[in-house]
Amino acid sequence: MKIIKSLEKGESKHKSVVTIGTFDGVHIGHQKIVKRLINTAKSHDLKSVILTFFPHPRMVIQKDANIKLLNTLKERETILENLGLDILFIKNFTVEFSRLTAEDFVKNILVDQLQAQKIIIGYDHHFGRNRSANIDDLRTFGEHYNFDVEEISAQDINDVSVSSTKIRHALQEGDIKTANLYLGYNYMLTGTVVKGRGLGKELEFPTANLHIDEDYKLIPKQGVYVVSCLFEEKRLYGMMNIGTNPTIDNTNDLSIEVHFFDFNKSIYNNIIQIDILHRLRDEKKFDSLESLKNQLKLDRKTALVFLESYEH
Known part of the structure; x- marks a missing residue:
């Protein structure tokens, strides 16, 4: 797996399928999405790419110093590599970056830098300045910039959310059996x-x-x-x-x-x-x-x- 922390326009030599998220824990719900990403990329002879952000956006926007994550960045990298991901793009999340308009984010990051041919994204995903754009806006951008958008269902997104909540709660209660069950490791x-x-x-x-x-x-x-x-x-x-x-x-x-x-x-x-x-x-x-x-x-x-x- 290739880990990228910065990209200039046109530097990526490979067209890709991209999904976006923190993927903290890379638990069984995340793994289902990652495997779908990888299989889609292979079937279209593209590279599988996860675009993630670090520090966690809440640490930057909300100054939430108390946020606790299931993985360190290095742990997350190792788990994703073992799943067979091609490229992990770790975008430094800053206040300046958070102010990018939705279209600038799509054009500068997804299209110019990652050469995305398809975006696999949750039905409830919001992005751009003030998280003002949604999946319908992304589809509109896709028509303009020539990439497809594949929706992750409400059920799959709920599985991810429920798993994360249960894992954190289980660990805080000392219930390692439940935490490991939902993590898959x-x-x-x-x-x-x-x-x-x-x-x-x-x-x-x-x-x-x-x-x-x-x-x-x-x-x-x-x-x-x-x-x-x-x-x-x-x-x-x-x-x-x-x-x-x-x-x-x-x-x-x-x-x-x-x-x-x-x-x-x-x-x-x-x-x-x-x-x-x-x-x-x-x-x-x-x-x-x-x-x-x-x-x-x-x-x-x-x-x-x-x-x-x-x-x-």
Whole structure:
């Protein structure tokens, strides 16, 4: 997959089929649309293109710093590449760009830059300055600029919307099973392993402390989870705590700590992707470190029982 972040007029050498959207999560509803895009492009000997925007428009227009996304930009790129997309065009979303008229957007971006022969778009899609244009306007532009418009049905759009809502709600409630079902893959956290205080080692459960740069990434409900990670082509399994370590700390600082089973290699400064498989329990405050240690041993046993059925 080719990732493009800027295009000059006429630079694209390939005529294309284009769809537009944030595709946050690239969940099963999105995947249906992406596969339709790819199949349409192949059948017409065209390139499949997704035009997406970053930062998220709400971050720019509404200054919504609290918006939480299911994917980091890099995670989204990886998922789309694995689906077989040809080109991902990531348009830098700015206030200036938001003021483009609908026709300027169509002519400058879709026609001149992406050489769109067909646009696959939702029936309720709005675009251009103040989101004033709709799919009927796009069809009119299509007649003028010689491209077709294919409508994504209300049912398919509703599936996308419902899936996104359910995934976010499920993650906030710690319902990983439902979130992963609607995603079509395991929810992931990607970050850099940084040094902690070494308390995990004292408890005989050394942990990799995960730092996530992107503050817009949605972190699931605090608690203990069963996880996996592909590291140096080897699949590792373990358990992860998302929380504030109330037995040890009196702060509200959130930490993400992963203990890998049967693994003692130093992985500081590595960027790793943690796949969340199952939720074990809430985080809780224990009376002593010994009580916490006993609970961690119990968590490990429970996690291994889950993994026996998960792997097979």
